Amino acid sequence: MDLSGVLCLILIFIITSILFRSRWKVRGRLPPGPMPLPFIGNMHQVQMNDLIKSLVELSKKYGPMYTFYLGSRPTVVMCGYEILKEALIDHAEEFSGRGEFPAVQQYSKGNGIVYGTGERWRQLRRFAIHTLKNFGMGKRSLEERVKEEAQYLIAEFRKSDGKPLDPTFGFSSAGSNIICSLVFGDRFDYRDEEFMNLLYLINNSWHLMSSTWGQEKKNPNSHFNYETMLKTTVNVFFAGTETVGSTLRYGFLIMLKHPEVREKVQEEIDRVIGRDRSPCMDDRSKMPYTEAVIYEIQRYADIVPMSVPHTVTRDITFHGYDLPEGLNIMPLICTSQYDSTKFKNPHSFDPTHFLDANGLFKKNEAFMAFSAGKRICLGEGLAQMELFIFFTTILQNLTPEPLVDPKDIDITPESSGLGNIPRPYKMCLVPR
Known part of the structure; x- marks a missing residue:
């Protein structure tokens, strides 16, 4: 190719880039960012196998709010507690839309609680909250059900006779059985073939695995139809199984790495609860160290570090920029969980992040493990109950022991994208 041809290609490239970059800017003045x-x-400009780290690195150059192009579509990335609070909490309505997420939208098509938007999402969320309350969420009857499941989990773990085991299946089974109790009114035996198939479908994501909660077949405009209820049920099952199960799996890996923390938790369990009765939620307020450890596990593990993308629901001027309706927003929740202005040792596991000078539990406003604002997880209360009861019941009865020296245990995630996946491991659960 001669010089004139090369110059022509360069000119076409420059013009295309300018047109490409300004396509959305005619609708709004977006924050600066790297040239697409x-x-x-x-x-x-990012490493797909370590996307979050790449996005955080870009924020160091372009600031806590910058524009990043996913193909031809601009997305505003938000980093750090302050900007996330302003967007998701102070301007909750304007940033409550659900953004594009191709990996799941091919299945969901914008349906269900997690990926729905607009009036459909509002109706489904209200319906889900009301229905789950009717099924026992937030009531003592459900707490008894969680306590009962914790005993089934202990019985399953005892079958290992203190030999090495992979706890993944047990943790996932326990969390999923609570959701089964809510939706089906019954639990499954951990070795039940149908239940194992259900867990397989959940763990492999977004397969058909549920029943209908309700239809209004004669109303074509109703949001309560088979397709919507199907995808909503999938959302509930996946959230109730994978998040709690992954948090417990990550938590016990951390306990193997930090036996001094595990010993302090067990000492508090013995002092407050003893060995003769099961832990209950009334114990929680009397166990500040254990509560701080559970919160720190959720912060450090950061199971959903980047949240699911949001969109702007109406034109808004935010931090001096004009953000148009429909603009994709990527809130990096992990940057709040790891904000050095809110946590003194953000990259270390440190339960004192949630303890005051007197050793009492204190909340930290930068804790966003369940997201924030109008899209905050509606199952947060249930998840916290499960984590407390399962965690304390296991450590009341069993002591986790590593197969290698604790200093050789790697507690960084195996992969990090939409979710942080803990590295696979085995441990011995020795009766106390």
Whole structure:
């Protein structure tokens, strides 16, 4: 190719880039960010196997709010507690839309609680909260059900006779059985073939695995139809199984790494609860160290570090920029969980992040493990109950022991994208 041809290609490239970048800016003045390329946007500037780290690195150059192009579509990335609080809490309505997430939207098509938006999402969320309350969420009857499941989990773990085991299946089974109790009114035996198939479908994500909660077949405009209820049930099952199960799996890996923390938790369990009765939620307020450890596990593990993308629901001027309706927003929740202005040792596991000078439990406003604002997880209360009862019941009865020296245990995630996945491990659960 001669010089004139090369110059022509360069000119076409520059014009295309300018048109590409200004396509959305005519609708609003977006924050600055790295220069995108036509068609691929900024994807060449990040490592897909470590996407979050790449996005955080870009924030160091462009600030807590910058524009990043996913292909031809601009997305505003938000980093740090202050900007996330302003967007998700102070301007909750304007940032409550659900953004594009191709990995799941091919299945969900914008349906269900997690990926729905607009009036459909509002109706489904109200319906889900009301229905789950009717099924026992937030009531003592459900606490008894969680306590009962914790005993089944202990019985399952005891079958290992103190030999090495992978706890993944047990943790997932316990969490899923609570959801089964809510939706079906009954639990499954951990070795039940149908239940194992259900867990397989959940763990492999977004397969058909549920029944209908309710229909209004004669109303074509109703949001309560088979397709919507199906996807909503999938959302509930997945959230109730994978998040609690992954948090427990990560938590016990951390306990193997930090036996001094586990010993202090067990000492508090023995002092407050003893060995003759099961832990209950009334014990929680009397166990500040254990409560701080559970919160710190959730903060450090950061199971959903980047949240699911949001969208702007109406044109808004935010931090001096004009953000148009429909603009994708990517809130990096992990940057609040790891904000150095809110946590003194953000990259270390440190239960004192949630303890005051007197050793009493204190909440930290930067804790966003369940997101924030109008899209906050509606199952937070149930998840916290499960984590407390399962965690304390296991440590009341069993002591986790590592197969290697604790200093050789790696507690960084195996992979980090939409979710942080703990590295696979085995442990011995020795009766106390």
